[in-house]
Amino acid sequence: MAADVPHHTAASRATDRPGDPSPFALGLLLRRAHWHAASVMGEALQPIGIELRHFAVLIELVNHGPTVQRDLAAATGSDKAGIMRIVDDLERKGLAVRKAVPGDRRARAVEITPRGLELFDAAHAAAEPLAERLVAGLGRGEPEQLTDLLIRLAHPADDGA
Numbered sequence: 001m002a003a004d005v006p007h008h009t010a011a012s013r014a015t016d017r018p019g020d021p022s023p024f025a026l027g028l029l030l031r032r033a034h035w036h037a038a039s040v041m042g043e044a045l046q047p048i049g050i051e052l053r054h055f056a057v058l059i060e061l062v063n064h065g066p067t068v069q070r071d072l073a074a075a076t077g078s079d080k081a082g083i084m085r086i087v088d089d090l091e092r093k094g095l096a097v098r099k100a101v102p103g104d105r106r107a108r109a110v111e112i113t114p115r116g117l118e119l120f121d122a123a124h125a126a127a128e129p130l131a132e133r134l135v136a137g138l139g140r141g142e143p144e145q146l147t148d149l150l151i152r153l154a155h156p157a158d159d160g161a
Contacts, residue, residue: 040134044127048119049093053078057086058112058120061096066109068101095119 013022020028042052050058056076060067067075073083087110090096095116101107112120135143 037134040130041127044130045123048122048126050089050095050119050123053082053086054090054095055120055123057083057090057110058095058116058123061110061112061116062120066099066111068107068109072110090116 015022015025015028022028038052041055045051045055053076057072060072060075064071064075069083069087070080072078072087073080076083076086078086087096087098090110091098094113096110096112098108099111101109135146138146
């Protein structure tokens with residue numbers, strides 16, 4: 001029976017280590033880099049009482065103004081229940097409020113509060129030294145090069161615009 005099964009040569013197995021030829025290698029490396037960056041940025045946010053998931057929503061609110069929850073979920077990669085918990089947390093902390101959307105009695109837009117803006121600015125100040133630590137192993141010009149490459153990878157439709 002074993003003769004009926006085609007014999008394949010052993011394919012490269014994804015390891016996320018340098019030199020990994022697997023088609024999954026880039027994604028795995030990006031995931032590992034994300035974990036590292038999220039850990040470092042989480043360290044910066046902990047003393048001010050929020051998590052990265054909260055900060056991601058605050059970023060959207062600062063950049064886009066009042067935003068309905070379904071749009072916040074899409075922008076942050078959250079699901080409906082997850083974004084509701086995050087917004088509940090932000091409301092409890094006085095960092096955001098839900099307000100009625102004119103013309104839609106059921107929809108609520110989330111808006112950052114003045115206290116939320118203060119915390120947003122404090123988070124940036126707290127993250128500055130840790131952000132430098134994040135790229136400390138890179139050489140001259142490499143942080144900017146990495147940023148450029150990641151922007152092009154993350155926003156391919158914007159390329160050349």
